Amino acid sequence: MVDITAARLFLLDMDGTFYLGDTLLPGALEFLALCRRTGRRFAFLTNNSSRGKADYVARLRGFGADVGEDDIFTSADATLLYLAENHFSRDLLLIGTPSLERQFTESGYVVHAKEPRAVVLGFDTTLTYEKLCALCNAVRAGLPYIATHPDLNCPVAGGFIPDIGAVIAFVEASTGRRPDAVIGKPNGYIARAAAAKYGVPLDALCMVGDRLYTDIALGACGCGTALVLCGETTRADLAGSGIRPDVVCENLAELAALL
Numbered sequence: 001m002v003d004i005t006a007a008r009l010f011l012l013d014m015d016g017t018f019y020l021g022d023t024l025l026p027g028a029l030e031f032l033a034l035c036r037r038t039g040r041r042f043a044f045l046t047n048n049s050s051r052g053k054a055d056y057v058a059r060l061r062g063f064g065a066d067v068g069e070d071d072i073f074t075s076a077d078a079t080l081l082y083l084a085e086n087h088f089s090r091d092l093l094l095i096g097t098p099s100l101e102r103q104f105t106e107s108g109y110v111v112h113a114k115e116p117r118a119v120v121l122g123f124d125t126t127l128t129y130e131k132l133c134a135l136c137n138a139v140r141a142g143l144p145y146i147a148t149h150p151d152l153n154c155p156v157a158g159g160f161i162p163d164i165g166a167v168i169a170f171v172e173a174s175t176g177r178r179p180d181a182v183i184g185k186p187n188g189y190i191a192r193a194a195a196a197k198y199g200v201p202l203d204a205l206c207m208v209g210d211r212l213y214t215d216i217a218l219g220a221c222g223c224g225t226a227l228v229l230c231g232e233t234t235r236a237d238l239a240g241s242g243i244r245p246d247v248v249c250e251n252l253a254e255l256a257a258l259l
């Protein structure tokens with residue numbers, strides 16, 4: 001178990017942790033204020049690679065949170081670090097939204113290279129059949145194949161939309177291949193990448209989230225975890241799961257009270 005009261009960096013999930021749909025959850029803004037007052041760092045961590053940081057900043061500011069792009073860390077950021085650390089070619093086939101393409105282009109990658117040396121799959125809400133064919137062809141040809149995160153569905157108002165995991169399953173049905181690496185939560189790589197970016201050791205980092213198999217499963221890499229029960233997980237889900245958070249709270253207000 002990690003003592004989360006000693007954490008220097010809190011990585012906050014957004015939907016189900018900070019807000020739920022269009023509603024700010026109890027203690028959300030107070031939690032940020034407490035971090036600032038006590039010299040702790042916070043950052044919002046999301047697996048969703050379909051939106052750019054500016055979108056998240058606008059959404060969070062709309063809730064009254066005083067945050068900037070440096071306070072957002074996405075699976076796309078971690079994927080870019082992964083590609084750099086592993087000396088990937090700059091010539092990619094990137095399947096993603098215009099904002100993801102922009103982020104990769106600004107980082108020096110060619111996102112639709114004539115002769116791609118690797119495939120990167122993001123959560124592409126602009127996906128077309130043509131893109132799916134190009135993706136399957138590149139994967140079938142044996143290129144290194146990286147996905148930004150594993151989520152099967154993405155929560156939206158009134159239900160879910162298919163997320164990248166559903167596309168990974170489609171590609172596997174067509175080609176027989178799974179990605180060589182899937183970067184986002186629960187892969188500890190994203191926690192290590194965030195720890196490196198914000199300059200704290202991994203055991204001084206605490207992931208706060210509402211989902212057991214992504215947010216809390218991240219604890220396997222050695223970081224602390226705090227489960228909030230204001231999102232998708234119930235106490236019954238927790239009791240039936242083998243995944244154990246370091247701390248369980250109703251919401252960020254209760255977590256703040258522990259710190």
Ligand SMILES: [Mg+2]
Pocket residue numbers: 013014015016017209210211231
């Ligand atoms: Mg969540």
